[in-house]
Amino acid sequence: MSYLQRSFSPVYASETLPSAEIGENSMLIGGASVYLSPNESWPICGTCSKPLVPLIQLNVSSPCTPEEFRVLLPSVLPPGQALATMLQLFVCRTGDAECYTHSLLYSTSTCSWVLRIADVMRTPREVPHQHGTPGPLFLPPRLVETWAPGKEETLHEELMWDQDDSEEFYAEHEPAPGLKMLGHSVRGKFYCADDGCPRPGAHVFPEWRDLFQIGGRFDFEDKEEEDEDALETMASLGNTFIEQCVEHPDVLRLTMSGEW
Template sequence: MPYPENALDLLTPYFPVFSTAPASTNVFDPSVSAILGGSNPVLLPDEGWPRCGNCEDNILIPYIQINVSSSHTPAEFRQKVGVEAQPGHTVLLQVFICAEDECAECFGERLVGAFDDAFLVRIIEVIPESANTAAVEETRAGLAADRFFIPQRVISGWKPGNPEMLHEAVNTEIEHDDPQYLEHAPAPGLKLLGFPVQGKYYTSIIDRCPKPVLPEQAAEHDVRCLLQLGTDGNIGDEPASPYEVYTVGHTWIEQCTVHPDVLSMTIGGDW
């Protein structure tokens, strides 16, 4: 869990700014920071559409694809992802989940059980022209017309929000009704960085980064919230979509503070 040295420390979250009339829906476009939902995943050359390992080889649908190389993505987030793109390449953070409908039962249930086969979280570096669009089109052509996808929304940027402190469910330094906590309680919904809304119970695919650390790194060997997904139905400040994804708890991606390539899908709540 992301415990700071001082549980009263504050972190800045970043909330999505959705385009009302986007000039492009291409995640590689310079005007785009991220694509929420949709049915157009970026695949590596010779790669097929990712599939669920639990339920009848079902496809995993795109939840969000963030262009880490975009100047419209916050510099603090790009720095924490920690991947510098080679010339002509783009770095993407991609999240796929198993969801037959907005309840996303397979994704939520497998995550609560600490199974990692109903989602995919990854950072890729790709030449835009080399993305395997043929595999995307071929897979889409074989899907039912009513196949569920999260309605596509373009995120043109991210705005810094009110600074947050560690969630009261795991914060032993302050009472939940303290005015200071109420002013800085973690916000629900889709956001970069900040603190997650955790709840009393917690399941993470990786409890602790398995990679070794040097003695001088031990004190900082922890995890941070890199991205909170907003599966509580609170995606942003626009009217709610009828097809947002809901899970039994809040979901977020934890990142090792020493090894930024180690990412873990996590769920927390009061179930």
């Protein structure tokens, strides 16, 4: 049985301003531009009740986002409309992201992040300010203009219980680390995520698709200390990725896998 799936690698903008907006680009990492639905309140951390900040805002409506990805999400709005369909991940930034780390390591029910597919306004929302308290601790921004086709990837070796591929085949199709779209995620011996699909009548052991890989703690070892990257806030325990329920494609889950 073949598990080969094409991966896509980010093509970054040559320059990203601190006030960057997504425009017709494919994705905004970090930054202070937040896209919400009309009349929607700013997302709040379920653990500490402070404002969440955007980590990933992927414009699924943009033609710069690969069609192979867009067709997997339900009811994607076409480009040029007042609203755009986005895949968004908001995370807590209290100090060193303690809420996020604690929640994912022990229980995802504490809701220290928001992962969703939503139809949002193309104009970013103003930052909420509470009298006498500092505003949200936004992450360094970076724009992804589009995505370049990568290699076809097979399942990570931690999942290949019934595979009998050669070492040469696996070396050619081994899942790549770091930020990418589709393909297959890098796994460790352990993982934590919500169990099952919450939809009524869903299979007790639903099939999940690797949709988007954010990265892991070992992806940033060679970076200069002053070279900040928003993705590092997710890398405290292991490789973090987003999975999609195959039966109910509007259901996503955030998963972390590592050797802890």
